Amino acid sequence: MTFARLIGHAAPYRVALGIIALLMLVQTASVLVLPWLGGQLAAGFLAEGTLAEDALDTDLILIGIIVLFGVRSVLAYAVSWKLADTAARIVTDLRQSAYERVQMLPLGYFRARRQGDILSSVVYEPQYLSQFLTMTLPRFVPNGLAVLGALGLMAGIDPLLASLVVGLMPLFYLSVRLIGRGLRPLASRLRDAHADLVSVVDENLSMMPAIKGFTRETREARRHLAIARQVQALEVRQARLQAFLDGVIRFLAVVAMVGILRLLGERVTGDSLSLPEFVSFLLYAAVLTSPFAELSGVWGQTQRARGALTRLQDVLGEPLESASGLPQMTPIVGRIRFQDVHLTYTGRHAALRGANLDIAAGQTVALVGPNGAGKSTLINLLMMFDRPQKGRVMIDDVDIAEVDLQSLRRQIAVLSQTVLLFNTTIRENIAYGGAGENGGASEAEIEQAARRAQAHDFVVGLPEGYDTVIGDRGVRLSGGQAQRIALARALLKDPAILVLDEPTAMFDPEGEDAFIADARAAFADRTVLLITHRPGSLALADRIVTLSDGVVTGDTGGDPLG
Ligand SMILES: Nc1ncnc2c1ncn2[C@@H]1O[C@H](COP(=O)(O)OP(=O)(O)OP(=O)(O)O)[C@@H](O)[C@H]1O
Numbered sequence: 001m002t003f004a005r006l007i008g009h010a011a012p013y014r015v016a017l018g019i020i021a022l023l024m025l026v027q028t029a030s031v032l033v034l035p036w037l038g039g040q041l042a043a044g045f046l047a048e049g050t051l052a053e054d055a056l057d058t059d060l061i062l063i064g065i066i067v068l069f070g071v072r073s074v075l076a077y078a079v080s081w082k083l084a085d086t087a088a089r090i091v092t093d094l095r096q097s098a099y100e101r102v103q104m105l106p107l108g109y110f111r112a113r114r115q116g117d118i119l120s121s122v123v124y125e126p127q128y129l130s131q132f133l134t135m136t137l138p139r140f141v142p143n144g145l146a147v148l149g150a151l152g153l154m155a156g157i158d159p160l161l162a163s164l165v166v167g168l169m170p171l172f173y174l175s176v177r178l179i180g181r182g183l184r185p186l187a188s189r190l191r192d193a194h195a196d197l198v199s200v201v202d203e204n205l206s207m208m209p210a211i212k213g214f215t216r217e218t219r220e221a222r223r224h225l226a227i228a229r230q231v232q233a234l235e236v237r238q239a240r241l242q243a244f245l246d247g248v249i250r251f252l253a254v255v256a257m258v259g260i261l262r263l264l265g266e267r268v269t270g271d272s273l274s275l276p277e278f279v280s281f282l283l284y285a286a287v288l289t290s291p292f293a294e295l296s297g298v299w300g301q302t303q304r305a306r307g308a309l310t311r312l313q314d315v316l317g318e319p320l321e322s323a324s325g326l327p328q329m330t331p332i333v334g335r336i337r338f339q340d341v342h343l344t345y346t347g348r349h350a351a352l353r354g355a356n357l358d359i360a361a362g363q364t365v366a367l368v369g370p371n372g373a374g375k376s377t378l379i380n381l382l383m384m385f386d387r388p389q390k391g392r393v394m395i396d397d398v399d400i401a402e403v404d405l406q407s408l409r410r411q412i413a414v415l416s417q418t419v420l421l422f423n424t425t426i427r428e429n430i431a432y433g434g435a436g437e438n439g440g441a442s443e444a445e446i447e448q449a450a451r452r453a454q455a456h457d458f459v460v461g462l463p464e465g466y467d468t469v470i471g472d473r474g475v476r477l478s479g480g481q482a483q484r485i486a487l488a489r490a491l492l493k494d495p496a497i498l499v500l501d502e503p504t505a506m507f508d509p510e511g512e513d514a515f516i517a518d519a520r521a522a523f524a525d526r527t528v529l530l531i532t533h534r535p536g537s538l539a540l541a542d543r544i545v546t547l548s549d550g551v552v553t554g555d556t557g558g559d560p561l562g
Pocket residue numbers: 111345346348351369370371372373374375376377378417
C-alpha cells in the first residue's frame with residue numbers, strides 16, 4: 001500500500017509521533033467530556049429551586065466547560081505544532097531521498113524527461129504531502145478518535161440508537177467513495193498539467209534570448225495561456241466535484257442527525273431516557289456530525305496525497321545508474337581501449353557501430369571526424385554516462401563497467417562540448433574541479449589552472465576578479481570566457497585521463513595559440529583525448545584518429561606501443 005511506505009519514512013520519529021498520539025487522545029477525551037457536562041448542566045438547571053440532591057452546581061459546570069475549552073485549545077495548539085514539526089521533518093527526509101535518488105539516476109533518465117517534470121516530482125510532490133500531514137491529519141485523527149469515543153459513550157446511554165448510527169457509517173463511506181471516485185484521476189491530471197506549466201516556464205526562462213530574437217513572445221504567451229487554462233479547467237472541475245461531494249455528505253449528515261433526533265424525542269417522551277441522558281446523547285451526536293461533514297474534504301486531500309506519494313515512490317523506485325558494492329577503480333595509469341563498442345540511442349540510428357581504438361598511457365590523441373560521427377558519444381562511454389550495448393571499454397586492464405562509477409570518474413576530467421558552469425564566482429567554479437569530497441583548491445592551484453586555460457588575464461581584468469559571479473550557466477561571460485573557465489576547472493582536476501571536447505572552439509586565434517603553447521605542460525604525464533575541428537590544435541597530438549559514422553576510419557598511429 002502507498003501509505004505503508006510513508007510509515008517507513010515516519011519510523012525514525014516514533015517518539016515524537018507517540019507524544020502526538022498521546023496529546024490527541026487527551027484532546028479527544030476533552031471533546032468527549034463536554035456532552036456529559038452538557039447533560040449534567042441540563043440536570044442542574046432543572047434541579048434549581050427543587051433542591052434535588054444529586055444535581056451538580058450549574059456555575060461549577062459552566063466554569064468546568066470554560067476550563068475544558070481552554071484545555072482543548074492548548075492541546076490543539078500543541079498537537080498542531082508538534083505534528084507540523086514532525087511532518088516537516090518527514091517531508092524533508094522524503095525530499096532529500098528523492099533528490100539524492102535523482103542524482104544517482106543515469107543521464108538517460110534526464111534526457112528522456114523534461115526538467116519541469118523532474119522538478120515537479122522533487123519539489124512539488126513533497127509539498128502536497130506536507131500539506132496532508134500538517135493540515136489534514138491533525139484534523140482527521142482527533143476527529144476519528146472522537147467518533148469512536150462518542151459512539152462508545154452513546155452506546156452506554158442507548159445501545160440501540162448507537163448501533164443505528166454505526167449502521168449508517170458504511171452508507172457515508174460508500175457515498176464518499178462513489179461520488180469521490182473521480183477525485184484521484186482528476187488530481188493526477190491536474191498534477192500533469194501543473195508539470196506542463198512548470199516545464200514551459202522553466203524552458204522559456206532559459207530560452208529568453210531565442211524568444212526575443214525571433215520575436216515569438218506572443219506565440220509563447222499563447223502556449224503558456226493554453227496550459228494555464230488547462231490547469232484552470234481541471235482546478236475548477238476538482239473544486240466542483242469536491243464541493244458537490246461536500247454538499248451531499250453534509251446533507252446526509254444532517255438528515256441522519258434529524259432522524260436520530262426524531263427517535264430520541266420518542267424515547268424521552270416515552271420515559272426510556274432521562275433528560276440529562278437525552279442532552280448528552282444529543283451532544284454526542286453533534287460531536288459526530290462535524291467529522292462526518294468533513295469526511296469528503298479529508299477524502300479529497302487523502303487522494304491527492306496518495307497521488308503525490310505514488311509519484312515520489314516512482315522516482316525512488318527508478319533503477320540506479322550502477323549497482324552498489326562494485327570494487328574501486330585502481331589508480332589509473334592511462335591505457336584506454338574501446339573494443340568493438342556499439343551504441344544506439346533510443347529511437348535513433350546507431351551512433352557507434354563497432355568502434356575500436358587502443359590508446360597508450362600518456363599519449364595525446366586527437367579525435368576528428370564530421371558532426372554526428374560519434375566522437376562525443378565515445379567520451380560518454382568512457383565516463384560511463386552511457387553503456388555500450390555491445391563491446392566494452394577498458395582502462396588499463398579493467399573493464400570499466402565492473403568498477404565503482406565514482407572511483408572511475410574521479411580520475412578522469414572531461415571538458416564537455418557544452419559549457420556547464422554554476423551561477424557562482426569564477427573562483428568557486430574553477431575550484432569545483434578540485435580534489436576532495438567537496439572540491440576546493442588553493443589560490444595558487446586555481447590561478448595555475450586559470451593561466452593554463454588562458455583565463456587568468458581576463459579574470460584579473462574584471463572589476464571583481466576571481467570573485468565575479470557569472471550568472472546562470474555563465475551568461476554574464478562571453479562564450480570564449482566561459483569556455484576558458486570550464487577548461488580551467490577540468491585542468492584543475494589534474495586527472496590521469498584528460499578529455500577535451502573542442503576546448504578551443506570558442507577561443508580567438510591568439511587565445512588558441514597561447515593555449516597550444518602552454519598545453520604541452522598540462523598534457524604531460526597523462527593520457528589526453530582531444531576532440532577538435534581546429535587544425536592548430538592537431539599539432540598537440542601524438543596521433544590523429546578519424547571517426548566517421550560510428551567507426552574508426554583513419555589512424556596516423558595505429559599501433560600505440562610502436
Ligand atoms: N542523447 C542523444 N539521444 C539521441 N541521439 C543522440 C544523443 N546524443 C547524440 N545523438 C546522436 O548520436 C550521433 C553521434 O553524436 P555525437 O554527439 O557523438 O557526435 P559528435 O561526433 O560528437 O559530433 P559533433 O562534432 O557535432 O560534436 C548523432 O547522430 C546524434 O544525433
